Amino acid sequence: MSQAEHHIETAQLRRSPRYGRLMVAGGVLGLVVAFVLTLAFDGTQVKSENTGVLYSMPQVLGFVALICVPIGVALGGAVALILDRVVGRRTRDVRIDRETVVDRPDAS
Template identity: 40%
Template sequence: MTDEQAPPPERHETVRVRRSPRIWNFVLAGVIVGAVVALILTFAFPIEGEFTAPQIFGFLFLFIGVVFGALGAVVALVVDRRSRRRAREIEVDRETVIGTDPDE
């Protein structure tokens, strides 16, 4: 009792192909730039008051890292919008494979 089915017809479809940026890489790059800016600002001014240099760096990094990370995400979104303009449409053949898994 084998249940043989006729293969489904092949379908031709048009799809859009584009390159898109990885947003988390841009966010990480922004946070790293923010850490460098926070480090520069920490030692650019004399330390006065009750906070030490590592504490000042930590405070600056919390705020500046978030701001630069958000700026990195905005840059990634702008690059993503520009990549949509360069998208190409190609025609593909869709195939459906019916059968058993050879690994089973």
Template identity: 45%
Template sequence: MRDNRGVSEQHDPVEPEAKVTESQSTVTVRRAPRYYRFMALGVAVGLVVTLVLTFAFPEQDDFSRLQVFGFTGLFIVAICAALGALVAIILDRVSRRRARTVVMDVEHVDAVPAPEDDAQG
């Protein structure tokens, strides 16, 4: 087990009037991928592939290279972003198999409000 450097051992001082309720809860802990990062990587790969395909073939008389880049990029970037999202979904499913169930201690502190001093003047 890893040392948490005493973080869980440090408790805030609780006023004697506060009501402390302790309970245990079962939680599942796992690593989940960030979908937007995979999709952003797919967009970047799609732009590079589009750039390579644009300059790999000779220029046409009907369309400029910028037009070819734009039309090709619309489809390739969208497909690569979707593939990035698909990879993230697959990794998410795999991470669910490695999930661990742990018992978590929960403390609920309900502070009782201090009586107000009516002798202000």
């Protein structure tokens, strides 16, 4: 025989932002910024003034992306923290109907 027990409880419901999604969006935005900055250079190759080495556009994109993507991820995390502080203040109480089912074997 199964026996069910009902409990009505109160809990606080709070919304929070998705940290991972905002950080990934910041990284993608950093990659877009790196691409735009790379296209801002003139010519197909960039020559270093200090070493005299010629860098191709994909190499320049890689170097600039190594700087822009982590900055974008950090900014996305900062936006998530700010949103968490602003949105997290608003909580509301909800009623929860909790049911526990206990299966007891027959004692026959």
